Amino acid sequence: MKAVRIHQFGGPEVLTYEDVPDPQPRKDQVLVRVKACALNHLDLWVRKGLPGIKLPRIPGSDIAGEVAEIGEYVTAFAAGQRVIVAPMHFCGHCPKCLAGVQNQCREFAVLGNGVDGGDCELVAVPAANIIPIPDSLDFNQAASVPLVFVTAWHMLVGLAGVRPGQTVLVLGGSSGVGIAAIQIAKLFRCRVITTAGDEIKLEKARLLGADEGINHYKQKISEEVRRITNKEGVDVVVEHVGAATWDESVRSLKSGGKLVTCGATTGSNVTLELRHLFARQLTLLGSYMGTMGELREVLGHVFAGRLKAVVDRVFPLSEIRAAHEYMEKSQMFGKVVVNP
Numbered sequence: 454m455k456a457v458r459i460h461q462f463g464g465p466e467v468l469t470y471e472d473v474p475d476p477q478p479r480k481d482q483v484l485v486r487v488k489a490c491a492l493n494h495l496d497l498w499v500r501k502g503l504p505g506i507k508l509p510r511i512p513g514s515d516i517a518g519e520v521a522e523i524g525e526y527v528t529a530f531a532a533g534q535r536v537i538v539a540p541m542h543f544c545g546h547c548p549k550c551l552a553g554v555q556n557q558c559r560e561f562a563v564l565g566n567g568v569d570g571g572d573c574e575l576v577a578v579p580a581a582n583i584i585p586i587p588d589s590l591d592f593n594q595a596a597s598v599p600l601v602f603v604t605a606w607h608m609l610v611g612l613a614g615v616r617p618g619q620t621v622l623v624l625g626g627s628s629g630v631g632i633a634a635i636q637i638a639k640l641f642r643c644r645v646i647t648t649a650g651d652e653i654k655l656e657k658a659r660l661l662g663a664d665e666g667i668n669h670y671k672q673k674i675s676e677e678v679r680r681i682t683n684k685e686g687v688d689v690v691v692e693h694v695g696a697a698t699w700d701e702s703v704r705s706l707k708s709g710g711k712l713v714t715c716g717a718t719t720g721s722n723v724t725l726e727l728r729h730l731f732a733r734q735l736t737l738l739g740s741y742m743g744t745m746g747e748l749r750e751v752l753g754h755v756f757a758g759r760l761k762a763v764v765d766r767v768f769p770l771s772e773i774r775a776a777h778e779y780m781e782k783s784q785m786f787g788k789v790v791v792n793p
């Protein structure tokens with residue numbers, strides 16, 4: 454099959470489009486013919502080099518496609534069925550997995566990171582990872598959902614315990630996690646404030662449901678939040694930007710507020726004034742992906758049309774370098790997808 458592989462870490466030039474042997478599914482696995490694979494910021498980190506990644510590696514976490522072949526032990530699926538692949542690898546039998554918190558499994562890895570992913574024509578995964586999709590969702594839309602929606606759901610619902618009437622600040626409203634978080638917070642009848650780097654992106658975020666927009670290049674986030682909330686601050690901050698916005702995010706919280714973070718796109722070294730943490734009784738929550746239960750839960754809302762995938766641009770898989778370069782320029786609103 455054709456696949457994109459990384460043989461060394463570096464810039465987009467290390468993404469090699471080449472022939473590799475077809476994967477052979479185990480008896481408990483399903484072979485999926487990949488129709489679309491969405492990019493995430495994680496793809497850029499993997500390409501640049503993360504500890505523990507073995508090379509060569511096929512990147513790509515978010516896979517939509519058709520069942521090509523099922524293993525002898527698999528009875529739930531049939532060839533030709535339209536599916537997505539849960540973007541995570543877990544052992545399935547440890548206490549954490551059995552308790553339903555797969556993202557705390559010692560073997561937990563994201564597809565395309567700790568294990569090979571979907572920037573290729575065929576992928577073999579355990580049957581537990583296969584989730585059928587409705588015909589109303591095309592492959593590009595379907596591939597745009599799993600990683601960012603399970604991440605945002607785990608942050609807002611699983612960890613922050615968001616409730617109707619709360620005010621939520623979503624950093625980076627044009628990013629995949631931002632787009633998901635805005636919609637999930639609105640699903641819970643929250644007031645949503647978001648940030649973006651230009652007016653066009655802010656307008657698109659408003660169309661998704663954001664009540665207020667802050668241009669983070671022109672306005673100081675915490676000052677705008679204070680103005681919008683009548684000096685009160687927000688109940689929950691959804692953080693994934695990191696160093697560039699951390700101080701502003703912490704300052705935007707009301708007393709007793711919760712900051713939940715799943716990433717550090719602009720850098721991971723930040724400072725924290727402990728006096729603020731205890732005196733204002735803040736909660737800081739670290740979030741990594743989500744559980745299979747949460748993925749199923751959020752997909753139910755996507756399949757029913759209450760939450761929407763946003764696709765920005767589709768590239769052929771053979772143009773993976775251009776797709777990475779496009780993503781690095783941060784010009785998109787929504788997901789960048791590749792098609793084998």
Ligand SMILES: [Zn+2]
Nearest residue numbers: 544547550558
């Ligand atoms: Zn496990």
